[in-house]
Each structure stands twice: as structure tokens, then as C-alpha cells.
Amino acid sequence: MHTQTLIVGGGLSGLSLAYRLQQAGHDYQLVEARSRLGGRIKSLDVAGTKFDLGPSWVWPGQTRVAQLVDDLDLHLFEQWGSGDQLYEQSSGDVQRNAGFMSMAGSLRVSGGTSALTDALAGRLDPTRVQTNRIAKTVQDGPAVAFSDGETATADRIVLCLPPRLTAQLSFAPALPKGAMSALQDIPTWMGAHAKFVAVYPTPFWRARSLSGDASSRRGPMVEIHDASPRDGAFGALFGFMGIPADIRMRAGDALQTAAVDQLANLFGPEASTPLATMLEDWSQDPLTATPADAAPPQGHPPYQMPDTLQNMWGGKLLFATTEMAPDNGGLIEGALAAAETAAAQILTP
Numbered sequence: 001m002h003t004q005t006l007i008v009g010g011g012l013s014g015l016s017l018a019y020r021l022q023q024a025g026h027d028y029q030l031v032e033a034r035s036r037l038g039g040r041i042k043s044l045d046v047a048g049t050k051f052d053l054g055p056s057w058v059w060p061g062q063t064r065v066a067q068l069v070d071d072l073d074l075h076l077f078e079q080w081g082s083g084d085q086l087y088e089q090s091s092g093d094v095q096r097n098a099g100f101m102s103m104a105g106s107l108r109v110s111g112g113t114s115a116l117t118d119a120l121a122g123r124l125d126p127t128r129v130q131t132n133r134i135a136k137t138v139q140d141g142p143a144v145a146f147s148d149g150e151t152a153t154a155d156r157i158v159l160c161l162p163p164r165l166t167a168q169l170s171f172a173p174a175l176p177k178g179a180m181s182a183l184q185d186i187p188t189w190m191g192a193h194a195k196f197v198a199v200y201p202t203p204f205w206r207a208r209s210l211s212g213d214a215s216s217r218r219g220p221m222v223e224i225h226d227a228s229p230r231d232g233a234f235g236a237l238f239g240f241m242g243i244p245a246d247i248r249m250r251a252g253d254a255l256q257t258a259a260v261d262q263l264a265n266l267f268g269p270e271a272s273t274p275l276a277t278m279l280e281d282w283s284q285d286p287l288t289a290t291p292a293d294a295a296p297p298q299g300h301p302p303y304q305m306p307d308t309l310q311n312m313w314g315g316k317l318l319f320a321t322t323e324m325a326p327d328n329g330g331l332i333e334g335a336l337a338a339a340e341t342a343a344a345q346i347l348t349p
């Protein structure tokens, strides 16, 4: 296979870049290691309704998200935030209207965040997208060799992977030491985290004037929010686990049981019988995070494209992922910004 631009990675950055190139009539191929597209954007499907296991929110003022949502005929709606918040003490006692974890004012994509990546993927020419293609070696041909022994050549390659995963690839010739250490030093945003989702027939807590927001010193979840769909088809709550990644790995299924018990302690006995639950531990996903990501960074890193990665192989090797975005690094808007920058580099004569 030969193409003008070979995009490696079918998360939002790669999909958005492919969409931009396709709109410009440019020749490309996109290869993705998993059997599904979307990367960190993933959802639990309950009877056709999607519940976010990766990102939930976008924010007002994120112009690329707003434009894409418009282009794809999707809709945004406000995160549910009406009602009292709960605070769970380490003893298990629950206080109303304590804690400060509301995400009111944030926006969600109707149909779940994966509606974005599904719609984008749906607009791409299917003959230009290949799943189950694990890139292993990147050569200055340029070419990419895959785990199945096949090779693809291109005029240029764009790596749309979290930087630490890019650093795990083999490069021939090897990248300069400074470039490799720059890649290894960039934490994968949210790569340390695990998200638990519980789905119910209705958002029953709202009838008790609870917002669904809770913070906890008891755990296993430290921060909980309403994750119900816009159309009221179901109710849902989600929470971020507060237990370190290595302990989570050893805990297994007990963690999900503990999470449901915690929801029942906070929101009452109705919470003890969810229709469906799912725990997505991103730290244990080798196509998102590396062992270096097990501990989260302190705060939001000042993501940007390192100077050492500019103009690699005379511009034949590019990098485009949210962690290297010119703004909003780490976020959905950042993934779109990274794709925008790469597309401009490729399409500008």
C-alpha cells in the first residue's frame, strides 16, 4: 500500500485529520490498532443508548468542538446540575450540600461523546480506514511496518498516538535522544484514571432534589456525577476511582461491588440495583497508557509540541495528538486543534 499521508491512530485526532484531508481531496490512509475507532472516546451501550467511559464534557468557548458538532449535525446539552450535592465522609456519613464537585455549566454531546467519533468515522471513505493494524516500526522511507509483517509506504506519516506510545515504537533511523525523551516525558492525559458507570431505569435521585454530584473521602469513587442521557431514556451515574492504579489492578471485580455499595450509601437503596455497570480502567489499556502513566500528573500539564519534534525527517514525520496541541492540550478541543495544525502543515503548498 502507498498513500500520500499515512495516519497512524484512529482516535479523535486521527479521525479529525482524516476528515480534513478528505474534505481537501487529499490522498490518505488511516490505520488503527484496535478493532474499533475512537481511542479514549468509548462508551457502554445499553439498548442502543450510549454512556461515556472516557470523556464526558466539552465547554463553552471551545470553537472547534462547536463547529464539528454543527458539521456533523449533532447537538450539545448542559450537564445536569440542579439539586443538592452530597458529601460522603470517611465514616460513610453523608451530608447534603457539602463538597464542591458540580460540573454544571459543562456541556455534553447528545448521544454520548462517541457520537462525535462515530459520526466522523461515518463520513470517511471506508476504503481509506483500516482497523486491527498495530504499527510497530516507523522507517524514514517513509514507511510503517505492522505487527502482521505487512508494510505501508507513504509520502509522509502522521503519528496520532499519545506521546508515550509513540516512544514505544521503533524508529529507523532512531529518533534523536532529545526527541525520544521529550516523547517519554509527556503524560497521557487521564491515562492514570478509571471511570465507573452505573445505569438505572430513571434518574431517580432528581426526584429527591439531588443533582447526582457527590464527593467522597470514603471511596472507592472520589467524584461522582449525573451521566443520564438527554432524552430521559435511562438514568446514569458515573464516578472517578480514587484508588491508585496498582491497587485497582489487584482489586478485580470487588471494586465494582464496592462502587455500587457506595452509590447506594449516597443515593439510597434504588442505587443498589443498576441495570448495567462498567468499570473502564484506562491505566490498564496498553493502547492508551504506559506504566509511566500509572501516577497522574500534578494538575493539568502545560501540553505543547516540543521543539525537538518539529520538522522531523524533513517534515515527512509529523505528530498530532491532544498532548501536542497548540491549545487545550489533553482535551477533546486539543485533539481537534492538533489535527487542524497537522492538516495545515500537510495542505499548505
Ligand SMILES: Cc1cc2nc3c(=O)[nH]c(=O)nc-3n(C[C@H](O)[C@H](O)[C@H](O)COP(=O)(O)OP(=O)(O)OC[C@H]3O[C@@H](n4cnc5c(N)ncnc54)[C@H](O)[C@@H]3O)c2cc1C
Pocket: 008, 009, 010, 011, 012, 013, 014, 031, 032, 033, 034, 037, 038, 039, 040, 041, 053, 054, 055, 056, 057, 058, 133, 134, 135, 136, 160, 161, 162, 165, 189, 190, 191, 193, 194, 195, 282, 287, 288, 320, 321, 322, 323, 330, 331, 332, 333, 334, 335
Ligand atoms: C477517563 C477520561 C476522561 C476524560 N474526560 C475528558 C473530558 O471530560 N473532556 C475532554 O475534553 N477530554 C477528556 N478526556 C481526554 C480526551 O479523551 C482526549 O483528549 C482525546 O480523546 C484524545 O484523542 P487522541 O486522538 O489525541 O488520542 P487517543 O484517543 O488516545 O487515540 C490514539 C489512537 O491510537 C491508537 N493506537 C495506539 N497505538 C497504536 C499503534 N501502535 N498502531 C496503531 N494505532 C495505535 C489507539 O488505539 C487510539 O485509537 C478524558 C479522557 C479519559 C480517558
